Amino acid sequence: MGPNAEQRPPVMADVAKLAGVSHQTVSRVLNDHPNVRAETRTRVMWAIDELGYRRNLVARALVTRHSRTLGVVSFDSTLYGPASTVYGIEQAARAAGYFVSIVSLRTIDRAGVTDAIGYLAEQGVDGVVVVAPQRSAARALDDLPAGMPAVAVEGGHAGDVPVVSVDQVEGARLATLHLLDLGHETVWHVSGPADWLEAEGRTEGWRAVLTAAGRPVPEVLAGDWSPRSGYRAGKRLAAMADRVTAVFVANDQMALGVLRALTEEGVKVPEQISIVGFDDIPESEFFSPPLTTIRQDFGAVGRRSIDLLVRQIQSGGPLHERLVVPPQFIARASTSPLR
Amino acid sequence: MGPNAEQRPPVMADVAKLAGVSHQTVSRVLNDHPNVRAETRTRVMWAIDELGYRRNLVARALVTRHSRTLGVVSFDSTLYGPASTVYGIEQAARAAGYFVSIVSLRTIDRAGVTDAIGYLAEQGVDGVVVVAPQRSAARALDDLPAGMPAVAVEGGHAGDVPVVSVDQVEGARLATLHLLDLGHETVWHVSGPADWLEAEGRTEGWRAVLTAAGRPVPEVLAGDWSPRSGYRAGKRLAAMADRVTAVFVANDQMALGVLRALTEEGVKVPEQISIVGFDDIPESEFFSPPLTTIRQDFGAVGRRSIDLLVRQIQSGGPLHERLVVPPQFIARASTSPLR
DNA sequence: CCGAGTGATGTGAGCGTTCACATTCCGAGC
DNA sequence: GCTCGGAATGTGAACGCTCACATCACTCGG
Numbered sequence: 001m002g003p004n005a006e007q008r009p010p011v012m013a014d015v016a017k018l019a020g021v022s023h024q025t026v027s028r029v030l031n032d033h034p035n036v037r038a039e040t041r042t043r044v045m046w047a048i049d050e051l052g053y054r055r056n057l058v059a060r061a062l063v064t065r066h067s068r069t070l071g072v073v074s075f076d077s078t079l080y081g082p083a084s085t086v087y088g089i090e091q092a093a094r095a096a097g098y099f100v101s102i103v104s105l106r107t108i109d110r111a112g113v114t115d116a117i118g119y120l121a122e123q124g125v126d127g128v129v130v131v132a133p134q135r136s137a138a139r140a141l142d143d144l145p146a147g148m149p150a151v152a153v154e155g156g157h158a159g160d161v162p163v164v165s166v167d168q169v170e171g172a173r174l175a176t177l178h179l180l181d182l183g184h185e186t187v188w189h190v191s192g193p194a195d196w197l198e199a200e201g202r203t204e205g206w207r208a209v210l211t212a213a214g215r216p217v218p219e220v221l222a223g224d225w226s227p228r229s230g231y232r233a234g235k236r237l238a239a240m241a242d243r244v245t246a247v248f249v250a251n252d253q254m255a256l257g258v259l260r261a262l263t264e265e266g267v268k269v270p271e272q273i274s275i276v277g278f279d280d281i282p283e284s285e286f287f288s289p290p291l292t293t294i295r296q297d298f299g300a301v302g303r304r305s306i307d308l309l310v311r312q313i314q315s316g317g318p319l320h321e322r323l324v325v326p327p328q329f330i331a332r333a334s335t336s337p338l339r
Numbered sequence: 340m341g342p343n344a345e346q347r348p349p350v351m352a353d354v355a356k357l358a359g360v361s362h363q364t365v366s367r368v369l370n371d372h373p374n375v376r377a378e379t380r381t382r383v384m385w386a387i388d389e390l391g392y393r394r395n396l397v398a399r400a401l402v403t404r405h406s407r408t409l410g411v412v413s414f415d416s417t418l419y420g421p422a423s424t425v426y427g428i429e430q431a432a433r434a435a436g437y438f439v440s441i442v443s444l445r446t447i448d449r450a451g452v453t454d455a456i457g458y459l460a461e462q463g464v465d466g467v468v469v470v471a472p473q474r475s476a477a478r479a480l481d482d483l484p485a486g487m488p489a490v491a492v493e494g495g496h497a498g499d500v501p502v503v504s505v506d507q508v509e510g511a512r513l514a515t516l517h518l519l520d521l522g523h524e525t526v527w528h529v530s531g532p533a534d535w536l537e538a539e540g541r542t543e544g545w546r547a548v549l550t551a552a553g554r555p556v557p558e559v560l561a562g563d564w565s566p567r568s569g570y571r572a573g574k575r576l577a578a579m580a581d582r583v584t585a586v587f588v589a590n591d592q593m594a595l596g597v598l599r600a601l602t603e604e605g606v607k608v609p610e611q612i613s614i615v616g617f618d619d620i621p622e623s624e625f626f627s628p629p630l631t632t633i634r635q636d637f638g639a640v641g642r643r644s645i646d647l648l649v650r651q652i653q654s655g656g657p658l659h660e661r662l663v664v665p666p667q668f669i670a671r672a673s674t675s676p677l678r
Numbered sequence: 679c680c681g682a683g684t685g686a687t688g689t690g691a692g693c694g695t696t697c698a699c700a701t702t703c704c705g706a707g708c
Numbered sequence: 709g710c711t712c713g714g715a716a717t718g719t720g721a722a723c724g725c726t727c728a729c730a731t732c733a734c735t736c737g738g
Contacts, residue, residue, distance in 0.1 A: 009485075011694055022718045027696065035715055054484070058406060058463040059694035061397045063723045069440070069462070076426075083422040087415075090443050099462055101408070101440045104429050123408070123438055124397040145393070146348075227625040253622060260625040283592060286566040286599040288627050350724055361688045366726065374686055398724035402693045 010051040019047035030055055061124055069099040070309065071120030071128040075108045075137065079225065080253075080281045081198075081296070082131055085153060088302020089129055096310050101125060108132075113140030121145045127309045129153060130161075134195045149312035151305045154198060162312075162321040164305040168198050171294040171327035172205025175248045175276040178292070178329065182274065183338040184246035186215040190233040190258060192250040193224045202250045202278060223254045230254030234261025241267050245274065245338055252277040252284045255291055259334075263288070270336035280330055290332040300325045349390040358386035369394055400463060408438040409648065410459030410467040414447045414476065418564065419592075419620045420537075420637070421470060424492060427641020428468055435649050440464060447471075452479030460484045466648045468492060469500075473534045488651035490644045493537055501651075501660040503644040507537050510633040510666035511544025514587045514615040517631070517668065521613065522677040523585035525554040529572040529597060531589040532563045541589045541617060562593045569593030573600025580606050584613065584677055591616040591623045594630055598673075602627070613674035629671035639664045 016023040021040060028036050029044040047053075061067040070093050074086050086102065093100045101123060103116040113130065117140065120128055127149035132138040138155045152163045179187045189206050192199025203220060210217045221236060223229035230249060234257055237244050249255040255277035262269055269275055269289055277284060280295035304323045312319050355362040360379060367375050368383040386392075400406040409432050413425050425441065432439045440462060442455040452469065456479065459467055466488035471477040477494045491502045518526045528545050531538025542559060549556045560575060562568035569588060573596055576583050588594040594616035601608055608614055608628055616623060619634035643662045651658050 013694080023694090024696085024719080025717060028717085031696085035717085037716065040716080052485075054457070054461050056401075056463065056694055057461045058397055058400045059723090060696070061723095062395075062401050062694080062725085063696045065723080067397060078419075078423050078426050080417075084417050087417050087443055090441060091445070094442065099440055099442075099458070101438055102429060103433065103438075104426060106430070118393070119438070122393050122396045124395065146391075227622055231625060256622055256625045260627060260629075263627050283566055283595055283622055286570060286595045288599060288602050290599075352724080362725085363689080363727095364687060367687085370726085374684095376686065379686080395724055398693090399726070400693095401695085401724080402726045404693080 010053045011056070012053075014051055015044065015047045015053050018051060019044045066126055067099075067124040068097060069101050069123075069125050070306070071117070071123070071125035072100055072102045072131065073113055073116045073120070073128060074102060074104045074131040075133065076104065076106065080279060081251075081298070082133070084298035085131055085301055088299040089131075089153070089306060090302070091299070092303040092306035096306055098126070098306075098310070108134050108137040110136050110140045113137050114143055117144060117148070117150075121148060127151070127313050129305050129309060130155065133198055135197060136195060138197065149309055149318070151309045151312075153301060153305050160318055160320070162308050162319050162323070164301055164308060164323045165325070166296040166301060166327055167324045168201025168327075169205035169208070171278060171296070172202040172248065173209050174327065174329045175278065175294055176206045176209040178331075179246040179248065179274055179276060179335065180209065180213055180215070182246070182335060184274065185338075186210060186218060186246070188218045188221065188237065188244050188247045190221045190223050190230060190237075190247060190249040190254055192254075194222070196225075199250055202248075206248050223250065225251055225253060227253045227257040227260075230257025231261045232257070234258035235265070237273065238262055238265035238267050241265070241272060245272070246276075246335075247273060248276050248278075250278055252279045252281045252291060252293055255293070255334075256283070256287060259287055259289075259291075270334050271339075274335035276335060284330075285332065287334070289334045292332045292335045293330050295328040295330050297325055297328070349392045350395070351392075353390055354383065354386045354392050357390060358383045405465055406438075406463040407436060408440050408462075408464050409645070410456070410462070410464035411439055411441045411470065412452055412455045412459070412467060413441060413443045413470040414472065415443065415445065419618060420590075420635070421472070423637035424470055424640055427638040428470075428492070428645060429641070430638070431642040431645035435645055437465070437645075437649070447473050447476040449475050449479045452476050453482055456483060456487070456489075460487055466490070466652050468644050468648060469494065472537055474536060475534060477536065488648055488657070490648045490651075492640060492644050499657055499659070501647050501658050501662070503640055503647060503662045504664070505635040505640060505666055506663045507540025507666075508544035508547070510617060510635070511541040511587065512548050513666065513668045514617065514633055515545045515548040517670075518585040518587065518613055518615060518674065519548065519552055519554070521585070521674060523613065524677070525549060525557060525585070527557045527560070527576065527583050527586045529560045529562050529569060529576075529586060529588040529593055531593075533561070535564075538589055541587075545587050562589065564590055564592060566592045566596040566599075569596025570600045571596070573597035574604070576612065577601055577604035577606050580604070580611060584611070585615075585674075586612060587615050587617075589617055591618045591620045591630060591632055594632070594673075595622070595626060598626055598630075609673050609675035610678075615674060619669055623669075624671065626673070628673045631671045631674045632669050634667040634669050636664055636667070 012023045090100045131153045132155040141161045154165045155163045221233040277291045277293035280293045284291040351362045355365045429439045470492045471494040480500045493504045494502045560572040616630045616632035619632045623630040
């Protein structure tokens with residue numbers, strides 16, 4: 001092996017030697033430092049090209065103490081909501097010049113989230129976004145490593161940490177009001193799982209509207225977001241079809257299950273029962289009938305949370321903000337006036 | 340400011356001083372080196388705890404040249420398939436002791452993928468998984484940085500890079516054969532977008548079965564995976580309802596659109612037309628009627644690809660393997676024998 | 679009772695950058 | 709021609725860890 005049998009990728013010193021400058025000048029070129037002669041710059045660029053040099057961001061991170069990487073802790077990113085949120089976050093982070101390191105948890109207990117944040121901290125992320133849609137997960141934000149910038153998405157009352165979320169209560173209000181406006185005496189509700197903050201918010205908004213209007217508040221049918229749980233709720237609703245005329249279902253997947261159950265039992269939607277969902281998944285428009293629902297702007301959630309996180313990283317101090325993204329009502333064919 | 344006004348997080352030397360050992364002994368404890376006296380170990384552990392020390396993986400990565408981070412290049416992780424694949428990859432990677440850094444591209448041209456891999460390389464990932472469902476994206480694997488271990492998922496003919504994919508052709512065969520077995524004269528096909536390898540595979544399998552059985556091969560109706568494109572295809576199929584009795588739709592979302600269009604036009608499924616989808620998204624079981632479809636095991640795809648990647652990282656050499664995950668036929672209510 | 683062997687620990691260098699500071703260069707101004 | 713100042717460049721020391729090697733303290737067989 002001669003001295004040229006180097007297998008290691010070229011480093012800054014190699015570029016410097018080839019260009020006939022010091023490693024520091026190479027660094028300056030790479031970092032767009034103003035005080036470099038144009039001719040020197042081109043010579044360095046040429047050498048970089050010649051050697052196929054790529055800078056080593058790990059070494060840079062060691063000295064700057066900034067990795068330009070953000071951590072994302074998420075949960076079951078197969079569900080449409082979390083998946084879209086994570087996608088939005090990733091897009092926004094990259095636009096802001098950050099990499100994204102993701103940990104998706106299967107179960108979402110506090111310890112799991114704390115561990116995940118710990119791993120990310122060791123890995124040197126500059127900040128974390130925690131998608132913590134459940135109470136228990138949100139609590140993990142209380143034991144953040146000192147000085148770690150963080151943002152909670154859909155995270156409820158998260159202590160010192162700023163929160164970005166879609167206004168669930170408002171969405172539920174829109175849905176429920178729409179049904180009351182159509183002349184329905186009251187509105188039934190198929191809820192999400194108990195521990196989820198989004199589920200709580202939706203139930204709360206629904207209840208608030210009914211109470212404010214002086215309408216009876218029917219018993220809540222509990223679901224777990226899955227189409228199957230909606231199907232079960234739908235069967236129960238069908239059995240009460242003489243009393244039920246309008247239902248607000250806490251997400252579109254469950255609404256699909258409800259629709260299916262009602263169809264099986266011969267209950268017509270929207271003629272006999274009106275249905276409103278939540279999320280506006282891409283499928284909703286093609287349900288039978290097309291689903292009236294509430295759209296959440298996940299892209300906006302991602303952008304806002306990254307913006308908040310980056311501002312914290314730059315300022316050093318924590319921000320006590322609470323950003324709310326408004327939901328949007330989408331009218332389709334699953335609701336009709338009470339005849 | 341006294342000398343104790345340190346704001347910086349503790350480093351290994353701090354732990355060493357407190358425990359009364361050398362930094363190297365601390366390192367040994369952290370890395371489970373066998374030759375450390377039990378008492379020393381506990382003393383070090385105590386010091387670590389006392390200071391709230393966390394090791395700095397960036398510094399470690401600099402010297403070991405391994406970041407224990409894998410890069411994932413994906414594309415629109417909002418679609419059910421890509422989202423599930425990425426989730427499976429992330430789970431498998433973490434189980435294997437790796438972090439995952441994700442780049443999701445909006446558009447999937449070759450340059451974009453090449454750039455993404457380049458960024459990940461600078462960032463020091465030990466290997467990359469490229470979810471490259473399109474021909475153009477798959478081609479980016481030809482210009483990988485030298486010595487970068489890589490695996491393509493759903494990636495077609497990807498040069499030197501091992502590929503893991505679900506057997507699309509076989510899935511399409513299962514779907515088409517099922518329909519022929521029910522007595523249908525031939526099977527129509529709503530395809531995915533042209534550039535997608537998965538779409539090609541599904542069309543190929545469908546065509547192969549028809550040809551082998553000596554049946555007429557109808558014109559392909561082109562879709563783009565979206566429910567809307569399925570809806571448009573459904574309208575056209577409804578217009579030919581006298582000739583069409585069976586349709587294989589290249590994914591479940593489009594199948595939903597087809598279903599919707601047929602329902603609107605008063606065509607009964609499965610009495611007049613039988614439909615088979617592909618993917619088995621969670622919603623399929625609750626379509627009206629519940630959709631007969633082909634299930635893909637995305638978890639298995641994730642595990643296999645990480646396994647392949649980790650083996651490459653450990654062995655140093657590239658592996659020329661090609662792993663195929665079998666699809667599964669799921670019978671539901673959207674198909675029936677030709678009367 | 680001594681030297682070899684093994685386990686436990688310490689020492690210093692180096693990973694590839696950037697930072698702080700030192701040095702050199704060059705033209706303007708007197 | 710000489711000084712001065714800012715632009716352009718170079719030098720050496722970190723950053724926090726692991727690696728290779730050195731050292732030290734024992735145990736054990738002859």
